[in-house]
Amino acid sequence: MSKVQQNKEKKKQAILEAAQRVFISEGFVQASMDEIAKRSSVTKQTVYRYFPSKAELFEATLRKMGEVTHGGFSPYLELANTEEALTGFAKEFIEAHLCDEHLATLKLLINESSQAPELTSRFYSVGPDNTHNQLSRFFEERFNSDNPESLVSLWTAMLLSQRTGVLLGKEKPNTQQIEQHAWDATQFLLAAIPLR
Template sequence: MSKLEHNKQMKRQAILLAAQQVFMAEGFELASMDKIAAIAQMTKQTVYRYYPSKLELFQATLTMMGEQFNDSFLLSLQHADPRQALESFAKEFIEFHLSEAHIATARLLISESAKSPEIVSHFYAVGSDDTDEKLQQFFTARLNIEQPQSLVNLWTGMLLSIRSAVLMGRISPTALEIQQHAKEATDFLFAAIK
């Protein structure tokens, strides 16, 4: 990589980090390109040279944030015992969805969706999430369920029910509470498929 290309990459990264800070603190509508430029320590014209609109910058910021997220919870599905695989998946899946970055992103999308519905569309267009597909494959191959989509949706809905209170500002559950919730939701799942 040439020095010029390296400098462009560094500027792009500085803009994205500044944009993330501003979007998370102020929301999409209230965020200003002036403030993003000031935090990135460059001119507004430079920011616009890299990202011609606030919406494009927001989309690029979501992409960057999405690349930082780790879907390692899918590795749990490789465990030999199906129940242990799903309990481990459930615990890590819940922890991921309760992470500070994920909660902040969800709050931003919820608060801005009425005023700027296009940002939700952009968020879902940023990257593919194959979690449901992987779970459906697991349910079919390891639990012998032929059409598992509804069951996957119900189970992941149970897992994410613990997140609602946190989105509303409540204290995040402890590691023990998360583990217990994951176990009980998985027990419920296995009781339903017998």
């Protein structure tokens, strides 16, 4: 990568990091491109050169945040042992969805979805839909199932059940509780579906 390309990438990452802080603290509707430019130490025109609209910047910010968490659980699906693959995925999946960044993003979406409904579709396009598709392919390969999408929805709902309490103010579960929950949900799934 040339020096010019490195500088461009550095600016882009600075913009994304500033945008994440601004979106989470001020919300999508109230977030200003001026503030994002100021916090990333670039001009507003530079922000628009990289991201032509606030909605596109928001989507890129979600994608960047998702890369950090998504990279942790997807590799488990490559394990040959189905039980180990699902249990490892489940633990990392739960932890990723209980991290402060994810919870803050979810609260942002809940608070602002009525004023900016396109936020929800952008959020699903960069994260949950991709994960759902990956899991559906995994379930198709590993289980005799006529409807893998339904199984994925049911299993991930079980995995995310702790998140609802945390969003409502309950204390986050500790590592041991997360591991136990991941194990229990996976064993429940495996008991309901025969392996190929």
